[in-house]
Amino acid sequence: MDAVSAEVYDVVGIGFGPSNLSLAVALEELGQVRSEQPISAVFFERQESFGWHRNMLLPSTTMQISFLKDLATFRNPTSKYSFVSYLHSAGRLARFVNNQDFFPTRKEFHQYLEWVASNFRDQVNFAHEVVSVRPAAGATGPMDHLEVEVRRLSDRSVRVVRTRNVVVSTGLAARMPDGIARGERVWHSSEFLTRFATADQASLKSVAVVGAGQSAAEITRFFHDSLPHAQVYAVIPSYGYALADDTPFANQVFDPTAVDDYYFGTDTTRQAFWDYHKNTNYSVVDDDVIRDLYRRTYEEDVHGTSRLRFLNLTRVSAVEPAGARTRVSLTHGDIKELDVDACVFATGYHAMDPAGLLGDFDEQFLRDARGAHQVARDYRLVAATPNTPGRVYLQGGTEHTHGLTSSLLSNLAVRSGEIADSILGFRLIEEELELPAAEPETVGNLG
Numbered sequence: 001m002d003a004v005s006a007e008v009y010d011v012v013g014i015g016f017g018p019s020n021l022s023l024a025v026a027l028e029e030l031g032q033v034r035s036e037q038p039i040s041a042v043f044f045e046r047q048e049s050f051g052w053h054r055n056m057l058l059p060s061t062t063m064q065i066s067f068l069k070d071l072a073t074f075r076n077p078t079s080k081y082s083f084v085s086y087l088h089s090a091g092r093l094a095r096f097v098n099n100q101d102f103f104p105t106r107k108e109f110h111q112y113l114e115w116v117a118s119n120f121r122d123q124v125n126f127a128h129e130v131v132s133v134r135p136a137a138g139a140t141g142p143m144d145h146l147e148v149e150v151r152r153l154s155d156r157s158v159r160v161v162r163t164r165n166v167v168v169s170t171g172l173a174a175r176m177p178d179g180i181a182r183g184e185r186v187w188h189s190s191e192f193l194t195r196f197a198t199a200d201q202a203s204l205k206s207v208a209v210v211g212a213g214q215s216a217a218e219i220t221r222f223f224h225d226s227l228p229h230a231q232v233y234a235v236i237p238s239y240g241y242a243l244a245d246d247t248p249f250a251n252q253v254f255d256p257t258a259v260d261d262y263y264f265g266t267d268t269t270r271q272a273f274w275d276y277h278k279n280t281n282y283s284v285v286d287d288d289v290i291r292d293l294y295r296r297t298y299e300e301d302v303h304g305t306s307r308l309r310f311l312n313l314t315r316v317s318a319v320e321p322a323g324a325r326t327r328v329s330l331t332h333g334d335i336k337e338l339d340v341d342a343c344v345f346a347t348g349y350h351a352m353d354p355a356g357l358l359g360d361f362d363e364q365f366l367r368d369a370r371g372a373h374q375v376a377r378d379y380r381l382v383a384a385t386p387n388t389p390g391r392v393y394l395q396g397g398t399e400h401t402h403g404l405t406s407s408l409l410s411n412l413a414v415r416s417g418e419i420a421d422s423i424l425g426f427r428l429i430e431e432e433l434e435l436p437a438a439e440p441e442t443v444g445n446l447g
């Protein structure tokens with residue numbers, strides 16, 4: 001193999017979704033204030049271009065947070081990367097305000113994210129997947145480098161970069177019910193629009209959507225609109241969709257200050273966040289979507305049709321091929337089996353877990369009594385010894401330490417600012433110690 005250049009950066013970001021995009025913004029804005037030398041950051045993203053849950057950008061779906069909870073405003077209300085700044089540059093500020101609505105469509109928010117991302121093109125390597133993070137050869141102390149191994153997806157070539165700061169932000173992982181595998185006609189919501197676009201839509205005469213959360217309700221509505229010839233089943237484990245609580249007192253669980261209340265709280269107070277306020281985000285649906293679906297089924301009753309059917313208190317126990325269709329076995333109710341042309345599982349996601357990327361290096365980080373990673377307030381994995389090389393920060397996967405905002409957009413601006421602050425703080429120590437600044441160097445041959 002040819003000699004491989006191991007580049008050195010102050011920060012290596014894994015994944016370039018909204019979290020690390022917001023970090024890029026924070027590093028630029030805080031770096032200008034706090035550091036004499038520019039901060040060098042590089043991000044690796046396996047998608048071919050910027051994309052935020054593209055497969056769920058269904059028509060008319062709206063954000064579940066205020067537009068003011070953008071990538072920067074809560075940390076820096078004068079940021080040039082705010083949503084308001086984007087609206088201004090797009091020539092839509094006045095018209096957006098005329099809407100008198102805090103919740104833009106997801107499509108518009110996606111355009112905003114792409115607009116911000118276009119400013120950081122030179123820092124991002126798209127179609128590059130990070131495969132591992134490990135201490136650099138010979139690393140023995142906290143100021144030594146980590147090596148991040150990256151694969152370019154076009155030709156599978158491998159590249160190694162070095163850094164003292166890795167920020168893992170690889171997002172949620174799709175969750176299917178135990179024993180049920182995805183297939184040609186069995187989809188997870190995270191792949192929905194791609195699957196739908198490539199399916200022969202005329203052949204989708206009967207479809208099922210499994211789940212009781214926002215994505216399930218949105219896909220049910222979408223099927224009902226897009227397949228006027230089809231029977232649409234919504235298989236829901238509850239008695240009906242439950243309402244997402246976004247009333248003001250409850251919404252405080254997403255405030256930046258709630259992170260401290262959670263982090264420094266007792267086990268009892270932390271548990272209270274989940275017991276009382278899980279319904280702000282998990283397995284719940286926005287009011288307008290619930291009412292819209294109910295109205296549709298009522299209208300059908302009035303007209304004596306039932307193209308849209310809700311099977312409540314029902315779970316799927318198995319799916320299996322049945323000729324060209326898929327047989328869905330159900331656990332409750334009059335209908336025990338459905339033969340459908342597509343079954344979509346909107347059954348949620350697993351939290352982000354950095355263990356796979358860290359491999360053996362993961363053993364150098366502490367875990368709590370329940371086996372979860374210990375995470376410092378600045379989102380750094382807690383090292384088992386003071387000599388563990390480098391620092392690994394998490395954007396996601398910290399529900400157990402930092403609370404409900406861990407996988408959401410609500411606190412991105414502030415969280416990214418806190419991570420950037422921490423990195424810049426360590427950078428000052430490195431400068432005091434006169435450690436060499438990050439500059440590309442060639443370190444030899446990978447064999």
Ligand SMILES: Cc1cc2nc3c(=O)[nH]c(=O)nc-3n(C[C@H](O)[C@H](O)[C@H](O)COP(=O)(O)OP(=O)(O)OC[C@H]3O[C@@H](n4cnc5c(N)ncnc54)[C@H](O)[C@@H]3O)c2cc1C
Pocket residue numbers: 014015016017018019020044045046047051052053056062063064065128129130131169170171172215395396407408409410
């Ligand atoms: C349909 C949907 C709608 C949502 N709407 C909202 C909302 O309105 N409000 C809200 O607060 N939250 C919402 N969420 C929650 C969601 O988690 C956040 O919106 C947001 O995506 C978090 O950003 P992220 O950058 O942490 O993760 P992601 O957006 O998932 O980005 C992670 C990125 O990392 C990349 N990646 C993964 N592994 C690697 C690797 N090994 N190497 C390189 N790249 C990698 C992925 O390709 C991906 O682009 C929604 C979630 C879904 C599924």
